Amino acid sequence: MQINQAERDALYKVIYSRRDVRQDFLDTPIEQAVIERILQAAHHAPSVGFSQPWDFILVHQPATKQAIKQGYEAASAKSALQFSPELRQTYQSFKLEGIVEAPLGICVTCDRERNGPVVIGRTIKPEMDLYSTVCAIQNMWLAARAENIGLGWVSIIDDQVLRDALNIPQRLSIIGYLCLGYVSHFAEQPELEQFGWLAREDLKQLVHEEQWQDKYSHQQP
Numbered sequence: 001m002q003i004n005q006a007e008r009d010a011l012y013k014v015i016y017s018r019r020d021v022r023q024d025f026l027d028t029p030i031e032q033a034v035i036e037r038i039l040q041a042a043h044h045a046p047s048v049g050f051s052q053p054w055d056f057i058l059v060h061q062p063a064t065k066q067a068i069k070q071g072y073e074a075a076s077a078k079s080a081l082q083f084s085p086e087l088r089q090t091y092q093s094f095k096l097e098g099i100v101e102a103p104l105g106i107c108v109t110c111d112r113e114r115n116g117p118v119v120i121g122r123t124i125k126p127e128m129d130l131y132s133t134v135c136a137i138q139n140m141w142l143a144a145r146a147e148n149i150g151l152g153w154v155s156i157i158d159d160q161v162l163r164d165a166l167n168i169p170q171r172l173s174i175i176g177y178l179c180l181g182y183v184s185h186f187a188e189q190p191e192l193e194q195f196g197w198l199a200r201e202d203l204k205q206l207v208h209e210e211q212w213q214d215k216y217s218h219q220q221p
């Protein structure tokens with residue numbers, strides 16, 4: 001099957017207009033059929049040895065979201081101390097989650113023992129199951145954007161908070177907690193770029209012919 005030009009353009013449009021969404025969530029519920037399409041997109045991600053090591057825990061209840069939000073607040077306060085005093089205030093001014101406002105939370109886990117101890121492609125690099133699960137999240141992120149649904153990844157939460165709130169056994173690795181919902185708008189640029197935290201790197205500096213070259217040596221102390 002060939003992809004035609006309109007389909008290709010649509011894919012790039014989704015890729016370039018995808019955003020990490022933390023605010024502007026609407027409380028409009030997401031229809032079940034839409035949730036299923038997004039989860040199917042995640043489930044069709046590539047996975048090492050076709051191991052499909054993921055599980056998706058759907059979070060709808062306000063009380064559960066509150067418990068997770070409290071975990072975020074504790075983790076965020078602890079995180080702020082890692083930034084220099086000059087940057088700390090700016091860090092604290094960012095809204096880095098939409099846990100309570102987003103109608104749907106999805107915790108994505110990785111079962112590192114699924115399909116037995118020997119998996120094709122993991123024999124030398126065992127972390128490939130974790131990366132496979134991240135591929136599923138990226139598919140979900142793009143599918144959500146194609147459905148005009150915002151998705152935000154929140155990683156400022158201790159795993160134990162999610163284990164306690166969602167009854168996740170120690171056996172499963174927690175890969176991401178995602179907030180999903182319709183949004184009033186999608187920003188043109190990443191918010192961290194818009195607020196001057198970091199700029200998009202020049203791709204030319206990151207592409208190397210044949211041999212890696214230290215194009216950033218001027219930045220070394």
Ligand SMILES: Cc1cc2c(cc1C)N(C[C@H](O)[C@H](O)[C@H](O)COP(=O)(O)O)c1[nH]c(=O)[nH]c(=O)c1N2
Pocket residue numbers: 018019020021022095096097152153154155156189190191192
């Ligand atoms: C693994 C991982 C973990 C996180 C993120 C991303 C990824 C890939 N991002 C989102 C991140 O800030 C965002 O992707 C970049 O700023 C680029 O913006 P766009 O995604 O292009 O809008 C993110 N954002 C946020 O507000 N709180 C968070 O805890 C995290 N955690």
